[in-house]
Amino acid sequence: MKKSRQLTLLEDTVKKLGYTLRYEKGTFLGGDCRLKEDKVVVVNKFLPIEGKIYTLAKVIGTLNPADISTDIRKIIGGVVQHGLFNKETRE
Numbered sequence: 001m002k003k004s005r006q007l008t009l010l011e012d013t014v015k016k017l018g019y020t021l022r023y024e025k026g027t028f029l030g031g032d033c034r035l036k037e038d039k040v041v042v043v044n045k046f047l048p049i050e051g052k053i054y055t056l057a058k059v060i061g062t063l064n065p066a067d068i069s070t071d072i073r074k075i076i077g078g079v080v081q082h083g084l085f086n087k088e089t090r091e
Helices: 003-016 049-063 070-081
Strands: 020-024 030-035 038-044
Touching: 003 020, 003 049, 003 070, 030 049, 038 049, 049 070
Parallel strands: 020 038
Antiparallel strands: 030 038
């Protein structure tokens, strides 16, 4: 599956989970947060597509919803398999 398609699927899944998705500039990777009553996922808009996929997959993987599609599970599994969730890789 193309990376642009993976990103679109992840974006749609985040929105279906009730989160607002925002691409912002800054010196951060991204993640989920709460702003008052709103659930928000913020992603650094200057990241390459792989970084955006990683950030969204990490958020969805952390939330661990029961009703996500097989394609989303494969994307998250691919990110985990490549060691992107390992603490040693991020340091």
